[in-house]
Amino acid sequence: MKRWAPFLLLLIAPAMLYAEDGRPAATVQKKFVTGGTIRLHLEAGGYTISPSDSDNITVTYRANSESRLREVRVEIQASASDAEVYITNTPNNKFEATIEVPRHSNLWVRLTAGELDVEAVEGDKNLELRAGELQVEVPHPDEYGHRDASVTMGSLESTAFDVSKGGMFRSFDQQGPGKYRLHAHVLTGDIDLRGSN
Numbered sequence: 001m002k003r004w005a006p007f008l009l010l011l012i013a014p015a016m017l018y019a020e021d022g023r024p025a026a027t028v029q030k031k032f033v034t035g036g037t038i039r040l041h042l043e044a045g046g047y048t049i050s051p052s053d054s055d056n057i058t059v060t061y062r063a064n065s066e067s068r069l070r071e072v073r074v075e076i077q078a079s080a081s082d083a084e085v086y087i088t089n090t091p092n093n094k095f096e097a098t099i100e101v102p103r104h105s106n107l108w109v110r111l112t113a114g115e116l117d118v119e120a121v122e123g124d125k126n127l128e129l130r131a132g133e134l135q136v137e138v139p140h141p142d143e144y145g146h147r148d149a150s151v152t153m154g155s156l157e158s159t160a161f162d163v164s165k166g167g168m169f170r171s172f173d174q175q176g177p178g179k180y181r182l183h184a185h186v187l188t189g190d191i192d193l194r195g196s197n
Contacts, residue, residue, distance in 0.1 A: 045095035061097035160195035
């Protein structure tokens with residue numbers, strides 16, 4: 001019986017995924033409704049939030065080693081119209097995650113440090129970083145009513161709303177014709193609100 005033990009352990013061990021660059025990866029998924037509000041509590045790393053046509057929140061994350069990947073904690077709590085996503089205990093470097101959400105979703109995001117790239121998700125956006133780079137794709141600026149952005153120290157670029165400022169305490173506050181709200185703040189770093197051009 002002893003000679004079969006390694007084979008049995010191999011069968012019950014979880015399969016390890018690998019990203020295109022060869023790094024180990026893992027995925028967590030939970031069913032969620034379109035049009036709901038998703039609050040993301042993110043520890044340091046590089047994050048991309050992408051719209052999806054599925055009714056799921058899917059987090060795919062990557063680290064430099066299997067041991068560091070296993071230490072990461074991803075939790076998704078979803079109710080009828082609200083979801084909380086927690087990504088904690090992330091590695092100090094080279095941690096990346098892609099978060100796919102229903103295309104029509106309201107986003108509330110708090111990131112301690114790193115890079116946050118929000119693709120063309122349709123809905124309200126409330127985005128704040130302590131330090132790092134925030135990029136938001138805004139293909140249809142007229143969909144937003146109240147929009148404001150501020151950087152305590154860094155640069156603020158917005159081709160979507162015709163704003164370009166650098167230095168300290170940079171901000172803008174506008175009112176547009178649309179129904180969505182956009183709030184973006186970075187304590188130290190850069191904001192780029194990209195238009196379609």
